[in-house]
Amino acid sequence: MQKPKAFLFDLNGTIIDDMHYHTQAWHAIMKDELAANLPYEAVKKEMYGKNHEVLERVFGKDKFSLSEMERLSIDKEKRYQDGFRPHLALLPGLSDFLIQAKKADVLMAIGSAAIPFNIDFVLDGLNIRDYFSAIVSADDVKTSKPDPETFLQAAQLLGIAPEDCLVFEDAPKGVEAAQNAGMNCVVVLTTHSKAEFDDYPNIISFIADYNDAFLKTPF
Structure with missing residues (x-):
């Protein structure tokens, strides 16, 4: 890609x-x-x-x-x-990954089915809000994942075409939403096993966390 x-x-x-x-x-x-x-x-x-x-x-x-x-x-x-x-903490390697993405002028957004109450809990609790130029929550969409609305709205807010976005997801329904939006996806294996993602051709990599060597390539 x-x-x-x-x-x-x-x-x-x-x-x-x-x-x-x-x-x-x-x-x-x-x-x-x-x-x-x-x-x-x-x-x-x-x-x-x-x-x-x-x-x-x-x-x-x-x-x-x-x-x-x-x-x-x-x-x-x-x-x-x-x-x-x-236990509130970023996944291993994510802090450095966010820093490197920002240095590389890669725009970033949150596209989540969480309500603002929980998004604020994470972003402000971990002091990472400044990395994200757009936030799409459950309150911002009519239809949840696997509908593509969440990710398409995030891309629109960033001013980036869907095909130029890379999604990071942990759940099959989220990967399906990315696929429906025309976006490639990296799957973080925190919640589900690889076998649960067999039906999604838009997956370009599986990672255990953000220390994975694959994440050196997007920059």
Whole structure:
């Protein structure tokens, strides 16, 4: 591929290794408050998209009112942040990678299904907000990944053509969103195994973290 002009990062599982804490928070709420007898692995499979979409996939669209889903969402995010806060850290190698990308004049954006409350928790907690010229959150799109809206909007905000963007993702639905946007993708293997990405020809590399030798080439 040609040298990318922009890097688009998912947040959870891609910048930080926190997906276990999201799943743990939802699992606790579903088990203790909503009496759903779901094993942890079943909840893990639903960990994509907006919070109300998670609830609707698990319980059906008519189970909760909008106010009930909002209350459950806030409770979940508070549980997640309380659990993850002591472990808040960038993935290995990412700090240097962001520095090198900025020096190389590669534009960067966040394209995440997270709400602003959680994006702010990460960007400000780790003092990395200045690296990103655009942020697209769950509140900014009508349709979540695998719809391409998140990444297409991020590219538009940066003023970069989709084909000149390289996406960093950790989840199959995110990779599918990148594919639907016409973007190549690097998969960070924090949450899913390689075998779960067999259907996506837009993947150009798998990395364990940002120390991977492959990441010397995009510059």
